[in-house]
Amino acid sequence: MxxxxxxxxxxxxxxxxxxxxxxxxxxxxxxxxxxxxxxxxxxxxxxxxxxxxxxxxxxxxxxxxxxxxxxxxxxxxxxxxxxxxxxxxxxxxxxxxxxxxxxxxxxxxxxxxxxxxxxxxxxxxxxxxxxxxxxxxxxxxGRKSAIERVSSFLMRLVPQRGGIGCMGPDKESASDSLDVVLTMTRQEIADYLGLTIETVSRVISDLKRRGLVTVERQDRIRINRICGICQLSGIH
Amino acid sequence: MxxxxxxxxxxxxxxxxxxxxxxxxxxxxxxxxxxxxxxxxxxxxxxxxxxxxxxxxxxxxxxxxxxxxxxxxxxxxxxxxxxxxxxxxxxxxxxxxxxxxxxxxxxxxxxxxxxxxxxxxxxxxxxxxxxxxxxxxxxxxGRKSAIERVSSFLMRLVPQRGGIGCMGPDKESASDSLDVVLTMTRQEIADYLGLTIETVSRVISDLKRRGLVTVERQDRIRINRICGICQLSGIH
DNA sequence: CGAGAACTTGAAAATTGTCAATAATGGTGG
DNA sequence: CCACCATTATTGACAATTTTCAAGTTCTCG
The missing domain is CATH 2.60.120.10 (Jelly Rolls)
Incomplete structure (x- = not known):
């Protein structure tokens, strides 16, 4: 439908x-x-x-x-x-x-x-x-920019990260990348983040261009630098 | 301070x-x-x-x-x-x-x-x-414009209005106006509504210009047409 | 009454939204 | 299994809204 x-x-x-x-x-x-x-x-x-x-x-x-x-x-x-x-x-x-x-x-x-x-x-x-x-x-x-919203959204999908114990981008123990499944369409993400579908799309393209993420399928994103995304989320 | x-x-x-x-x-x-x-x-x-x-x-x-x-x-x-x-x-x-x-x-x-x-x-x-x-x-x-946010905020201060039983602007039983006390500074209102202090100020000035409200003191606003404000709040 | 705080206003910049066109994705039926 | 096609996503150009920066103005309270 x-x-x-x-x-x-x-x-x-x-x-x-x-x-x-x-x-x-x-x-x-x-x-x-x-x-x-x-x-x-x-x-x-x-x-x-x-x-x-x-x-x-x-x-x-x-x-x-x-x-x-x-x-x-x-x-x-x-x-x-x-x-x-x-x-x-x-x-x-x-x-x-x-x-x-x-x-x-x-x-x-x-x-x-x-x-x-x-x-x-x-x-x-x-x-x-x-x-x-x-x-x-x-x-x-109320207070975050589009890129901060999308980054926060992505961090939501990373277990045990982005919280208080999240130490900067330096201490990379093993791997700083992860595949996440969105389970939401761009429209649903937009409606969750208080943005339009176009803005969500543009931000993801921007993150892609910067090498921070790779879009493997529309609903499957590989985060290449978790700490990079975390830093964009506005909590640091 | x-x-x-x-x-x-x-x-x-x-x-x-x-x-x-x-x-x-x-x-x-x-x-x-x-x-x-x-x-x-x-x-x-x-x-x-x-x-x-x-x-x-x-x-x-x-x-x-x-x-x-x-x-x-x-x-x-x-x-x-x-x-x-x-x-x-x-x-x-x-x-x-x-x-x-x-x-x-x-x-x-x-x-x-x-x-x-x-x-x-x-x-x-x-x-x-x-x-x-x-x-x-x-x-x-996530979804309301500045004027809708400020109007919603004002409606919050009107008892028994803006809810489901709120029938349009026609049925004016007795009085469609009310004095409300803000108890918040412009900065606090802005931080509540996810706006800047300037935008809040501008919206209030706009409502003033349209005759919908009268600012009696900085923290005291007379709503002249409650239903008018209600209609601007985005819930109709 | 005076001074600091709070508020208002204007002009310009930045961000995000809107509209429109194109691209890609992925599910389905042949 | 492949091709098709509706759906979904991306991209561009432009418009609208909101923020930012910079004065002014008005309160308020000691």
Whole structure:
């Protein structure tokens, strides 16, 4: 489906039409959970839907986004396995959820939060981590340049790097390069970084020209100098 | 203290020097809490400090912000009374906290979260609300124009407006105007909205020129046509 | 009342977005 | 397995927005 068409679909706010194959997962610690398997780019729920259930990412990646009435989209979170999402403060979901890859989810009834103390704790830990990610993302969206945004995005995909213990570009222990899989289209990256698709493309071309990355496939980038990218990310 | 000086102070990352007058508040539901009174523009904690305690806003307004190494600042949250802040996923605070007005806070030992179930629930509700606000703010920072950002900011200060039940500009029941107190300098507003101080100033002047607002004092704005501002906020 | 801080305004520069055309990618059917 | 073609991505030229730099002006508070 073309981007524009999906856009219209999403803006409509109807319930997810392509409901996944769902099967009762049974009981786990006294909770009834349901396992859902989703194809890539399938909608879990729409902003405005009744928030009757919440989910935990089991495998795959899920993206949360919001739309403005004129179609502008902002991806607000990208969720890895282990993350809980779809818990709403009110009765409705505040954003839409769509899978990026083939994904398996665990669904819970929203009342389960009240009942289970371990779940409550897990939820709290999860929310706190998400909150810190959102803070970082606010810095990115509010204060970083295009090249800093794209570099930060790439660093996100490098495990154990870019954090506090990241020591400059000198101390190259073994290899300073890595292949990363984007799992997102340029449009999705742009909507996540608050840029246009053209700007994202231009920045990647620029990094390519400088020899910092090699684009092996559209959704597969080899970072040749991780520390070089890290330095461009604005955190140094 | 001048902005630049505060900036340097903050970047330094030392413990808050101007500790407020603190007095033991006694026990409340078996929890030991401490009441803190803070002057306007005093620091509660710095990013990177040990997150030994967390807080609840009792009265006043608190701002959370992060700094990039070169001094760029992003205000990530503005907290009203009732909000819990300073609960960290790790051992350190992920952002700095500074009061905007004279503020009274309740401080808790971080271990209290584990112990008290009511507190845990309150925390969850609070985090969910903050999360939705952060999502909205990501949309603002990533996708809205300067005038939309400033208008959104002003609408934040109008109680019960700008939400879902906000019906266009026609249905003017009684009064479509309101005085709002900013409690933030232009610099703080700019750092919250991801703009420069000059852009914020220019947008406000533009709204003034169009008759939508009247600046009564630097920190006091009369919104003459609430619905007009609402329509500029990008949510219609 | 005065002085520093905060705010406003203007002109020019920089960055990013828009529009339009071209290129490449990768999935599908023959 | 290959060729085709819709989709996705890249690139260029230009426009729009926002930032930067540099004065001024206006507050505010001691």
């Amino acid at each position: 073309a981007y524009a068409e999906r856009m219209l679909d999403t803006a409509g706010g109807q319930q997810a039409a392509d409901l996944p194959d769902a099967l009762v997962f049974g009981l786990k610690d006294g909770m009834s959970t349901t396992a859902h398997s989703h194809a890539p780019h399938s909608v879990v729920f729409y902003e405005g839907d009744n928030a009757t259930r919440f989910y935990e990412v089991d495998e795959g990646i899920v993206m949360l986004f919001k739309l403005l009435p004129d179609g502008r989209r902002q991806v607000v979170e990208i969720l890895n396995p282990g993350t809980i999402f779809g818990v709403s403060a009110g009765d409705l979901y505040d954003c839409s959820a769509e899978t990026l890859t083939r994904t398996s989810l665990r669904a819970f009834d929203r009342r389960e939060v009240e009942r289970s103390l371990p779940l409550q704790r897990h939820l709290t830990r999860c929310l706190l981590t998400q909150m810190e990610t959102l803070h970082d993302h606010a810095v990115l969206l | 001048a902005y630049a000086e505060r900036m340097l102070d903050t970047a330094g990352g030392q413990q808050a020097a101007d500790l407020p007058d603190a007095l033991v508040f006694g026990l409340k539901d078996g929890m030991s809490t401490t009441a803190h009174s803070h002057a306007p523009h005093s620091v509660v904690f710095y990013e990177g400090d040990n997150a030994t305690r967390f807080y609840e806003v009792d009265e006043g307004i608190v701002m959370l912000f992060k700094l990039l190494p070169d001094g760029r600042r992003q205000v990530v949250e503005i907290l009203n009374p009732g909000t819990i802040f300073g609960v960290s996923a790790g051992d350190l605070y992920d952002c700095s906290a500074e009061t905007l007005t004279r503020t009274s806070l309740r401080a808790f030992d971080r271990r209290e979260v584990e112990r008290s179930l009511p507190l845990q629930r309150h925390l969850t509700r609070c985090l969910l609300t903050q999360m939705e606000t952060l999502h909205d703010h990501a949309v603002l920072l």
